[in-house]
Amino acid sequence: MSPVSIQTVGIIGTGVIGASWTALFLAKGLKVIVTDPAPGAEDRLREYLQSHCSEVPNAQVSLKDCLSNLTFVKELDALLGKVDLIQENGPERLDFKRRLFAHLDENTPEHVLIASSSSGLPSSEFVTDCKKNPARILIGHPFNPPHLVPLVEVVPHSATGSEYVDAAYEFYRGLGKEPVLVKQETPGFIANRLQAAVCAEAYSLISRGVVSAEDLDKTMTSGLGLRWALTGPIMTNTLGGGGSFTHFMDHLGPALQGWLGDMEKHKFDFSSRQVESVKDKVDDWVSHLDLKEIEANRDTFLGDLVANKQK
Amino acid sequence: MSPVSIQTVGIIGTGVIGASWTALFLAKGLKVIVTDPAPGAEDRLREYLQSHCSEVPNAQVSLKDCLSNLTFVKELDALLGKVDLIQENGPERLDFKRRLFAHLDENTPEHVLIASSSSGLPSSEFVTDCKKNPARILIGHPFNPPHLVPLVEVVPHSATGSEYVDAAYEFYRGLGKEPVLVKQETPGFIANRLQAAVCAEAYSLISRGVVSAEDLDKTMTSGLGLRWALTGPIMTNTLGGGGSFTHFMDHLGPALQGWLGDMEKHKFDFSSRQVESVKDKVDDWVSHLDLKEIEANRDTFLGDLVANKQK
Incomplete structure (x- = not known):
């Protein structure tokens, strides 16, 4: 069965990622039904939405309308028949995800797209017990925080149907996200691998005393990162090659x-010797900083940057 | 001898990097004396400055004043007694740089700072024939284009005097640049090593067909690069660790x-097989793009981004 136009989204799990997805979907005018079994989850979510819905770049509805499009349900099963797409943000445990996805697959109409925000587990490993339509299950891995950062890695497993891949891609794109297609399940997908490559060399340079932790970061924020916010590594190479x-x-x-x-x-x-050396140097630097302020500045700046790029 | 306050800068070589440095120094109100032996160099430089001086973030003087603070001299020796700092941008050939730096050292007053834009050669290798004061020689490696991107890697050799390191650092910082101190001569310094780490993994993912060249770049420009324009890898880790x-x-x-x-x-x-595979995939993508437009957009955006960050 073909996926349908997506009007109502189901969110499972309202941790950091789930709450941010919720803000995005609401700000783009979608109806969102949310569930999370944790005590106090609904209150925390509503508080989060109060301060973050309006940060979404190019938001389409007012905060008031965002909140009126939100439904919080105590039981997962209360949303399963009512949504066109599920964005799952549960714990990264294989046994948990296997049981959850078997349940989701069995209890939602066949056409409903089911996307997992998983950053670590490939969906091929947790669709094993899905009997009805595992072809509509894939990964939609966001970059934190999803309501600000456009990237979504769309990662099908080998039996995901191409019509569902296309539908997920178009859905995210329609929200102003920038989906990329990861064609083979690969540990860390794309972004985390590129990030790991940079971190490993950064840790080496810092532990060896070639550069301070502060200056390492400055190399990125005042040079490489500025370029990479606009042209990726391949285009940067291409322009560098005339x-x-x-x-x-x-x-x-x-x-x-x-x-x-x-x-x-x-x-x-x-090795623990190298790891301790980096930790010491980083902690020395970071202990002098106001991290709350850095984080708040980053989010404001990120929102402006993304809105400006979308123009 | 101590370095003095820098009022007049000498520029040797007006290729891509030298011309951009010239635009920066002029826009910040410095007097600049430039030399380049290439036929037509002066005309090309003046044309470049006409369109680029005004792009410098937080420029302090008008285009007219920029141009009136510029002197182009045909002979290198005509500038040596008149400048407080030299920014050298000659060819990256060891024999050439060795001879050039011996000549600069011999023919400039002892207190004059001499910085090389070299990205490849460590200064320890080309100060070998300097007899007078090699302690005032170091690398000031910019990130292209230097009139827009704040990063400068300051790389002393083992005999560079700390007073000269400090003077270079403060000079660049006073111009709105973001200097980082590379404490040991290391191939590629910091930025090129981090960039190489990303490129190697990018080439692997593209050649293996895990992701298209376009989507690889999008992963950076819509995700990692946006973050890294604001918080470097270490601060990103730190915030990610709560x-x-x-x-x-x-x-x-x-x-x-x-x-x-x-x-x-x-x-x-x-291997040539892997290299050809990446080249084919990149060329397929890039052949459909208007690179001139991408480059112009990047420079406009970069200027805005930097001016915005400095606010």
Whole structure:
């Protein structure tokens, strides 16, 4: 069965990610039915929405309308027949997800898209007990916080139907998100792998005393990151090659290989000695900072940046 | 001898980097004396400055004043006695730089700071023939284009005097740049190493067909890069650990190691087969794009972003 136009979204789990998804969906005018078994979850969610719905870049409805489009239900089963798409944000435990997805699959109409926010578990591992229509299950992995950062990694398992992949992609895109398609299930998908590559080298440089933790971060926020907010690594290479990626690779590939060789030699090994050395240096720096203020500034700036890019 | 307050800058070489440095120094109200032996260099530079001086974030003087503070001299020796700092942007050839720096050192007053924009050669290798005061020589490696991107990597050699390191650091900072101190000469310094780490994994994912070149870049420009424009990898980890880097490492370190292990298994090997595969996929994508427009948009956006961050 084909997926249908999505009017009502079901949210399972209202931790950091689930609450932020809820703010996004509401601000874009969707009806959202939410469930979370944790005590006090509804109050915490409503409080979160009060301060965050209006941060959504290019929000389409007022805060008042956001809140009136929200329904919180105590029992998961109360939402299963009423939604066109489920965005799942439960704990990252395989046994839990396997049982949950078997239940979701069995108790929702066949056409309902089911997306998991999982960052760690590939969906092939938790659809194993789904009998009805596992083809409509996939990963829609957001980048935190989803109501501000456009990226969503769409990761089908090998039996996800292409019509459901397309429907998820278009759904997210219609909300102003920037979906990317991860064509093979790969540990860490794309973003976390690129991030891990940077972190490993960052930890090595800091633990070896080549650069302070503060200056390492500044290298990113005042240089690389500014560029990468606008042109990705491949386009940056291409422009650096005078408009030709081939030219870049032919002329700068050898330098790149040289640096990578030296990085390999000094690879961060996650030994407790190296880990402690980085922790000490980072803690020394961070202890002088007002993290609440940094986080608030980041979110304001991120919202402006995204709204500006969408213009 | 101590470095003095810097009023007049000498620029050697007006390629892409030298011209952009010139625009920055002029827009910040400095006098700049420039030399470049290439035929037509002066005309090209003046044309460049006409369109780029006004892009400098928080420029302090008008385009007219910029141009009246510029002197172009045909002979290098004509500027050596008249400047407080030299920013060198010559070809990246060791024999050339060795001769040039010996000449600069011999023919400038001892207190003049001499900074090289070199991205590849460590200054320890090209100060070998400097007899007078090699302690005032260091690397001031910008990020392209220097008139827009704040990052400058300040890299002393082992005999650079700390007073000169401090003077260079303060000079760049006074212009609105964000200097970082690279405490040991390291191939690629900091930024190029972090960039190489990302590129190697990007090439691997693209060549293996896990993600398209376009979506790889989108992962950066719609997710990671947006964050990294504001908080670097270490602060991102710290905020991700609820305000504690130690918490992050203890809880997410193992996942990171798992991803890095898988990345190691699928490491891009720069074999011609893998290189051709990436080139083909990138060229397919890029051939449909208007690169001139992308570059112009990037520069406008970069200028706005930097001006906004400085506010």
